[in-house]
Amino acid sequence: MTDIEVGSLQCPRLLMGKFIDHLQKSLLGNEGAGRSTPFTYKALDGYHTRIISILPSSADQPLEILLQHVPLADPGIYIALSYCWRNGTFESPVNVGGCLMKVTPTIHAALLRLRSTVRCVRVWIDAICINQADVEERNEQVRRM
16 A cells, blocks of 8 residues: 655555645634544445544544554554453443444553654554454454454
């Protein structure tokens, strides 16, 4: 995957449209628009997985991520975060391409810690990248890990 440089920001080519939308919303002061719409997963085909792109922003800005389908054969470079499953509550809000997803406080804290002010950071976290409500997808993705 080729990166495109925009000023000092780098984002994968496939994310450029979403990134420009994000910048426009931030510049126009509409960064909260659409956040009440719950996030819904799009189905994966057998040859893809999901990767999170944490959009760059300063610590005083809300956390915003994109969830991208990538080919298993060439997912690009990303950070894999091993998540310890416990009876965590999904209460911390994350903006996923304009929709609301609730994650555990520990995942939220990890995303904030990994966020950069100047570039997209690509991460794989099972609790987000695998649709946990879809047993068939979850089993298939776990087999591939």
